[in-house]
Amino acid sequence: MANLEETSAKQYEAGSYDVIVVGAGHAGSEAALAAARMGNQTLLVTINLDMVAFMPCNPSVGGPAKGIVVREIDALGGQMGKNIDKTYVQMRMLNTGKGPAVRALRAQADKHAYHRQMKLTIEEEPNLTLRQATVDDLIVEDGVCKGVVTNTGARYRAKAVVLTVGTAARGKIIIGELTYQSGPNNSKPAIKLSEALERLGFELERFKTGTPPRVNGKTIDYDQTEEQPGDEVPHHFSFDTPDSAYLPLKDQLSCWLTYTNPQVHDLIRANLNRAPMFSGIIEGVGPRYCPSIEDKVVRFADKDRHQLFLEPEGRDTAEYYVDGLSTSFPEEIQRQILQKIKGLEHVEMMRPGYAIEYDVVAPHQLHPTLETKLVKNLYTAGQTNGTSGYEEAAGQGLIAGINAGLRAQGKEPFVLKRSDAYIGVMIDDLVTKGTKEPYRLLTSRAEYRLILRHDNADLRLMEMGHAIGLVSDKRLAKMEAKKAAVADEIKRLKATRVKPGSAADDFIQAHGDHPLKDSLTGAALLKRPYVTYDQLVTFVGAPAAELDRQAKEQVEIQLKYEGYIKKEEVKVNRLKRMEAKRIPATIDYSKIAGLATEGRQKLEKIRPETLAQAGRISGVNPADLAILSVYLQQGMKN
């Protein structure tokens, strides 16, 4: 039973729910919506209702790997894709010159509209109650979480609880010599909840992240910068948003590119003694992929400039986010730095950049369902689990919300495999390997990335979303119709042939290829790099029912990259055989003769759920794995 001596308010029983979600950031919003949509009476509590789905860092959603996660969330029935589709100010497809597996959609968000839209969606959700409160403690009985206690004394009961505390967890802001307890963007921190987790025996780590200064866009000299507009061609994140809803380019807002310079770098170097990163004030571990400007200047001393992107924070504000200039220098130095940058010579800084330190639940303490191993029915997601990024948070929030909802209903848990989704890769990395720095998804973390594309997230995951209850029959039917149309068209193209001497042959030769000797299937012709689907149908005719843009794209990708896709599928099937070998939760590694000491310790710490997961733990060698599989076989016979 929790110790509540420090709570000043008198406690009262405030009601009971199926699922309670603590924190309404990007993880909490998804978790609460998912649980409620599955039919669970759900309570979402957060410290400040004006910061629901707030973007304390850059005003953008998507990008490489992350954009695929947004599509995956959407396919499973989550909200992030729909929310950004309604509130973006610019949309861009990245990596268009590369292969289909790494193309990535990124949107610049109107951060205020994004918050308002998500808050409204939550408010309108039938089974969902949104309430402002600070959770100080958890109700835990016999290792099972039974609810939460707020600072106002409310005791809420629930069958499952999801914690998405983010950087509020014992947050501390650092600006030069100044430090103070705070959540993101000067919000109230959550201090007592961390203490409660420590009392329960959780191992907490201290991470650090940071954000750049915001400037007044009316004081930027845009002529000194390069314009970065959005795309003309329509793209959205959600399966349900039609192309017709796309914002014409003239209605989109641009970003602006400028650079640091040697004068800026000199200034930074001269003031390193005042940089908390180097003076020792910051103890938390920061992300390598998102270094502060002082870190960049020190580590890459040979570079005489670094890119800076000026990004609008929304339509109803003049604030601009200076992407690339994350810093925890004193305010005074930040202002000097800004004014040495081209285009920003006369800029007004509106908010200083800052670093923030916060508590993280070391993620090896979690099951792949995101339930904690220590306390049953308690789930954690988002930055609390050591990740960084809105999309990473939302993806975990969705999975935690789904599993909390399933638990409340007494159903089997839901786990995405590494071969199912980037979300699966992320969660497996977290619970199997842990993380020493804020974890960001990168395409290189996925070993099956040609299968985990953004264009096929619907085909990969929507059926799962439907089975969980987050995807309607109608939506599923629409996806299945698309799938069938694609399959039919591929079949047709494999049966249709182009002949020597035909217009197709002329086209081939016009591209410097050898003339056709024999006839060639349409499918084979499409594999040639210079042939597009639209080009191909001019030779082989269009199918009876013409395909939409997304279906055409699918046909083209599935045929063009067939060989590579098949290769990856072989790998995936091998993995699945290993994933099918489950390790019982009750296994006692001390009883297995022959395990090496290191392997035994690592297995004991991580407690993998399948043989495949065991194989991914560093320190578990092939002999340990072989012995484990023999032991499991033996157990199954007993």
Add this chain to the structure above:
Amino acid sequence: MAQTEADTIAAISTPVGEGGIAIIRVSGDQAIPVVNQLVRGKDLTTVASHTINYGHLMDPESKAEVDEVMVSVMKAPRTYTKEDVVEINCHGGLLATNRALQLVLTHGARLAEPGEFTKRAFLNGRLDLSQAEAVMDLIRAKTDRSMQVALNQLDGDLSRLIKDLRKQILDVLAQVEVNIDYPEYDAVEEMTSQLLKEKATMIRDHLTALLASAKQGKVLRDGLATAIIGRPNVGKSSLLNTLLHEDKAIVTNVAGTTRDVIEEYVNVKGVPLHLIDTAGIRDTADQVEKIGVERSKQALKAADLVLLLLDISREITDEDRELLELTAKQPRIVLLNKTDLPHRFDPAQIKDLVGASPVIETSITSQTGIDQLGAAIAKLFFEQGVDRNQGTVLVTNARHISLLHQAKDALDDVLAGLEAGMPVDLVQIDMTRCWDLLGEITGDHYQDELLDQLFSQFCLGK
């Protein structure tokens, strides 16, 4: 995970010193097709289960015959592992057996881990419960030992070369990745198809050269063809026996060694010697008068190294002079044997004929000078390079050769993909496979290497 129970595995499964035949056992889904493509004779995919089939083991690429073999085909489930099992009975000794194993490994099977056949037998329900503990002990003991052995076997030069190649591949991979994850950062040069093609070609050339060394570096694989010559009764047979005796401990440590092999294949100070015409020497001992220079001349034709014995307890003869002249241009070591007896000639007498060849004084009967002989062979081999080009790294381990082949195949796929106009990030899939395979040779499996490289090499934002 690189290896799974879905793979088809192979290994030499005959224990040391049990008869003149070595058996290569292949087990798994693909066991029959893998072997079938290597055997000229019956179509093994259609023969009845549990039959033994006569045929010739061929290298499908070079069409060269490796050995005359008997192939047992046993279909699942009535086999040791309860999987399809094929056993190739070789009788050509260690060399042919090793070559046969290499063929199997480069045509679809991977080398079995120690104890893996037994492990599969257990997992597939072939062995009973009481044996489980024993299987685990077996895996532990054998795996730890084999890891050690594999590490020891790894030639320092090979290891360095592979690590260097991996570093170069890693640079390529990191650059492709950084282009993908940070498309808007201009600080990073775009990895183009052209650049990737150049790198892949360069690395493939290295691997091709390595594999050529495995194929042509017959010295380490087949042994240095060594002729022991001299006139009758000079001590050839004693020398042969001494070499065999010296080597016994080493020979019996080699898996699959048979008595046949012991007769012709010895290891002296790390130099494998393939002794030519051992039968001739034995005959000599039996029928002293019949054999002389003529027989030696035959042996010389095929020799990489000549061990020429002279009897210092007798006058130098015309026959001795003739042999010295005959071998003047070959790498050779001259042994002045029987130094335990009174000397009858001064080595200076034959100085002109000996030339720069090392001269070792020995008494085989009293076992003196043998170490010096070994040292001289090693020196000649390692420093002066008998049949070994300077700077060439020789690959001899079947597992390494198999991995190098697969790595080269991956690079061929990279180049084919580029040729077909595939985007760099797709071609990357095969480049990564190559990197993983080479990592298996050196035992480097650190998965975060790539990310470390990414973050240390490039300055990234966002």
